[in-house]
Amino acid sequence: MGRTTLDLWVGVFVAAGLAALLVLAFKVGNMRSVNLSDAYTVTADFDNIGGLKPRAAVKSAGVVVGRVSEIAFDDKTYEARVTLSLDKRYTFPKDTIAAILTSGLLGEQYIGLDAGGSDKKLANGDKIQITQSAVVLENLISNFLYSKAAGGSDKSPAPAAGAPATQGTQQ
Amino acid sequence: MMRIGVNFFSAIGRRVIEGVWRLGYVTRFLMLTLLRSCTSLTRPGLVIREIYSSGVLSLIIIAVSGLFVGMVLGFQGYETLKTYGSEQSLGVLVALSLVRELGPVVAALLFASRAGSAITAEIGLMKTTEQLKALEMMAIDPIARIVAPRFWGGVISMPLLAAIFSVMGVFGGYLVGVVLIGVDDGAFWSQMQAAVDVRHDVVNGFIKSCVFGFAVTTIALFEGYDAPPTAEGVSRATTRTVVTSSLTILALDFVLTAFMFKGV
Structure with a gap:
């Protein structure tokens, strides 16, 4: 079976389709910033999380440094336990404050991290002690x-x- | 009076029995096609020919429709978003509507009317002119030789066409929003990239288009294979392909959307 022009056209079509998928992943979507393999998780307990949703942004100084991976209710303390996955590139002091903030008046809620002054750094599985609930x-x-x-x-x-x-x- | 009532109920009964009978037949047909796909694997040339006729030949209509749908979204989205002073979110609106819904659904509707009807007419005509019987006489299984390559050609083409549709649509939205109206270029792309999630939006749209491709191709092949071997039968089968696949696409889209985006 020799090569035909038909093969060429099918090749062009498949290449265009795959290129379109790549464009959707990298240009339209945000494949680059999703590095969940390079993340460490910390937890924080809040009295009230307001309208916080899983996959909400975690920002420090306005820069996205991670995502909310899980929200659960703790029936011992009657508080919400929020699990954050933070990018491995960024480390935070142990006495970092986590606050639930709103972007704009009607915008979505996110977690803001305010770095403290401690020398020790937050590690995987640590708990953020000081939190501020949603308003x-x-x-x-x-x-x-x-x-x-x-x-x-x-x-x-x-x-x-x-x-x-x-x-x-x-x- | 009595006769009319009896006739009415027996007509309903006939239609229900007919529907169940066809459902069973199409399931058996699909199983048989999947089981006898080995020929398509050993002779990829057959599948490539079908990708050409259902994919490459649909490329123009898909690309042009995608471009225009995106441009219209750009205009309409801008008009609405302007009211709330958030024209910057135009990219988000265009990209999310295309990637999640319009890309897979409209591409599948176009695919059903462009490629699905062609498949039905081709196989129906083969049946009418007894080419399928001739193949059987030569001990060639028509399902393995005719049906299975078309099935895989359609299933492979559809997701690629939907992706091309979405990309052309985003490009159309960009043309109207940024180039024509003058929304900020950086905000258009950066807000879009912040809002479109690869796993949640792009992959789910891709899954949708795969499911639609599977459904449309199965319906088109079955209607052709089941068509009464007359000129009128083939024409009715072609119509049924377009109507049934369009309704199936919309119903499946509702079910898939309910599963994928249940308000996280």
Whole structure:
């Protein structure tokens, strides 16, 4: 069986198709930044994670340094246990603070890491001790209204009875 | 009055029995095709010829449609996003709609009407002119020699066509968004790359296009093989191929989307 022009065209077609898949992976997608094999995991416990989702970004100084790999509920402490996979290229001190932040007013939630001053570095499987929960807008508003009502008309108990019990998020 | 009622129910019954009968037949046909694919492996020339007729010949319509779908997405997306002051997200909108849904689905619909109908008409005509019987007379299995190469040709072509469709669409969106309207070039690509996940979006779209290719090719081959050996039979079989595969693609797309993107 000799080579034919038909083979050439099929070759061009298959090459174009594979090239299109590569373009989708590298130019349209973000294959380069996904290096889950080169990652170490740390955990952090939060009182309230708000709307944090798995695969949300972990940023430090605004730069993406990892992803949220797992979110679980711990029924011993009644806290959310968030597992973060961080890029191996970056190390953080042991006393790093993890906070759940929101990008923009309506944007998605991510975890911000604020580096501390310790000499020891976080290693695989470590736990971040200092965390700051997500700001829940409803609690914020009810706190505000409550303090406004308490300060405005001298200590009328009426709005306090109607306001929901504020839990957790007062900093 | 009584007669009309009885006829009505017996008509429903006939259609249901017909449907179940065809379902069983198509399953057996598919199994047989898969079992007798060895010929296609030992003679890759047969499959390459079918990749040419269903893949290469569909290339133009797929590429042009992809380009235009992307350009329309660019215009419409810009109009809507402008209202919220987030024109920068145009790349995200275009790329996600194409990679997740429009690429696989529209490419599969075009594939069904361009290549699927051709397969059905070809095999139906072979049956009508008794070429399939002639092959059997010469002790050549028509499923191994005619059906299996077309099956693999279609299954291989479809994901490649869908990928080409998506890339052309993204390029069309880029042409309209960045070149024509003037969205920032860097933001277009960087936001797109930040939002499109390879495992979650690109691979799932690829899986979808593989499933659609499998379904469309099976339906096209079966309708041709099952066509009544008359001119009218072949024409009806061709119509049925396009209608059935289009509906199957849309139904499968719903099921696959529900499995893949259940709101993570």
